[in-house]
Amino acid sequence: MKEEKDALFKYDDKPALKDIIPMGLQHVVAAVVGIVTPGIMIAGVSGLNQSDTTLMIQTSLLFSGIATLVQVFQPFGIVGSRLPVMMGASFAYVPVLMTIGADFGIATIFGAQLIGGVVVILIGFFIKKIRILFPPLVTGTVILSIGLSLFPVAIKYMAGGASSDNFGSLQNWLVALVTFGIVFYLNNFSKGTLKLASILCGMIVGYVLALFLGMVDFEPIKNASLFQVIMPGHFGLSFKVVPIFTLIIMFIVDSVQAIGQFTATTVGAMDREPTDKELSGGIMGSGLTNVIGGFFGSVPVATFGQNVGLVSVTKVINKYVFAFASAVLIIAGVVPKIAAVLTTIPQPVIGGATISVFATISMTGIRMISSQKLTPENTAVVGLSLAFGVGVALSAGCLNGFPAWVDTIFGSSEVILTTLAAVLFNLILNHGKRSKEKTEPA
Template sequence: MSKTASNSVFDIDGKPSFKAAFPLSLQHVLAMVVGNITPAIIVANVCKLSQADKTLLVQCAFFIAGIATLLQLYPVWKFGARLPVIMGVSFAYVPTLTTLGSQYGIKAIFGAQLVGGVVAIFVGIFLKHLRKYFPPIVAGTVVLTIGLSLYTIAIKYMAGGANLPPEEFGSLKHWGVAVLTLVVVLICNQFGKGYVKLASILIGIVVGYVVAFMLGMVNFASIGQAGWFSVPKPMHFGLEFPINAIISMSIIYIVNSVQAVGDISATTVGGMGREATDEELAGGIMGNGLSSVVASFFGGLPTATYSQNVGIVAMTKVVSRYILGLAAVVILLAGFIPKIGAVMTTIPQSVLGGATITVFGMITMTGIRLIIQDELSNRNVTIVGLSLALGMGISLVPESLSHFPESIRIIFGSSAVVISSLLAFTLNIILPKATIVDEEKERKKFESKS
């Protein structure tokens, strides 16, 4: 490999200088930090944990995200994709985690998570035989649904965050900072050159943060309350294995393995211009399963590939594992130094919303690019259209499932990705294969008889 290639940020094995790499890695950290800690905070509140245990749960979210990301970047045996992806605690599991937490407690969450991680490993092992069931039309539908389902999160962030009081949510102050951040990102990305273009999200966050600070929107209280050093405690929360919790969690892990196929495919298509291999997809799913098994012992919640970071890779084309490895080290350090995470959490959500809305849009377009790799026959259009319609529709009107059992509401009523993934997968199997040429022949045959 040439010196130029080995130093390139656009080479998966490229190792640019630390000065060039660190800003690019930092924007990956900033893009995932709020999403990584928020599920832990939600679960801690539902399980009524003490303040010390709540802090530990947040700390372990960073710790396990760093470990999981490093495993994906630098695989151990067959565990890991060897692709530029960032892992973190996933929102997709939150509805299930909160229900299990309120019914069984935190021990049952980690016990069910342990089994679910093992299930994911088996899905990865047999993925090579299952790959034919995930053509671009299915993977693209999953990625497209992921992008569309993230829009409400981005808009809530831009309006200041869903936890704000009604009189403050959506205020001109929050929208002003969000729009300013967005404009800076767009200017840097579309008119900038070199690292200004590649680090456009980071620059937008910095500008938005400074303005938010001047407007009194930044609260530094969490920094003073956080400690300087703390080591995650194995088996601090314990494990329990209620059968209902295990079944619910295992289903979610299977569904999120399909989402992982979509995210990994989006990474290779958007950032590297090619389809993901069987080995990469299997390794990614097995790596996520192993990370979740390890996390269950340390107090880290279930992990998944982070779609916003997939979007950054697709938008910037920066795929160097060294750059994302630096991001993983920062995330891991935050698991040992709580003040690092505390500093990151001072970034107002309106700033993060303005910076990431373009990323979510890129995920959507990556899904469309995957879909159009297959021809848009009536069959394929039906698969995509119906999967999106029911997935997005039910997730926007969850009360439509109010008369169904609670387990159904938990699994299908809270995530468009779950419904769209399962429906696209099923329709692709049961609908008869028919190309555009086949459909045209059928129409001509019908006309000749009429």
């Protein structure tokens, strides 16, 4: 009996099913809200109907499960990290994808994602050579800008959605704040499963309140079939230079962020740094899954930080736990009724639950920045990058004198300009300084 329990803390051992199930479900609970919410947001601005929104949620669930299996079991021996990580639709891409979807259409998202996935596979081969461009200072600045760019998204959802007739109503804010209050309380004043499932619990309470207030429409569930095979090409593929370039930058940024997630997993739960093979395989696995996902209409997947934290706390690293969690996600992905239930979640509930997630993203960036010495050079890199990135994004029309593609890339999201500025300023202020220090005698 003790040996079966110990198997949970070993990667390749086989624990008892009664031990696998609760550990696996814990990962599903921690991930499922984050997996489905980006798809709902992107579908909303892209003008998709209820049926296609349900399909996008299905593909997000399906490919989150597939991507996790790729990471855990490492097919072909080189694709996948063989580390205990959960993959899911990433909030980091949401600001850029919402802009692309609104301006160019849903097919352009998946065309750009396909090309971006190929680039990520190449990054996996050459990751050691480009890591110099993305030290923790730069990566932290970029992650902070991602969080900042998502704050208005959450607030608009809390108010009911910018396109809704009752935007900003007291009813919307009541549901949003009750949802947020539950998440806040459980996340800060509870322990164990309630703390880990704080977002899910908050959404359940908010959903029930919205149901009593008549804000929930069950029509999508009635119209959804019981089983559906997801066919490739449903949303189409469109290839346009500006969205492709924009998404490639985001994929590069997320690849660097993935290095941090893999490192946090191995250091926190396995007491070691990840090997070059694990990092390379993990990034290539993510790229391959996103290439295939582009054909089927799945939101880009990435490592899930909340599940990394769960692994670090529990030390449970057994691959069969993650295989079980993946199976649950895949089953949910091929049953439209389950996906349709998720489309009935009112926008104030989504906003009230996700503002905590976005705050966590921002604080992750701040922690990475503060882990470095706050020298004049480093503070200049962070401050100037955010000043340009956030300042331009919040100043509508400031790039009107440039070609339209310049405004699309740099004026619609804080993330892209912040990333490029952070890399450039860091090279100017710190790279030459480090080279000089190496040549000077002690």
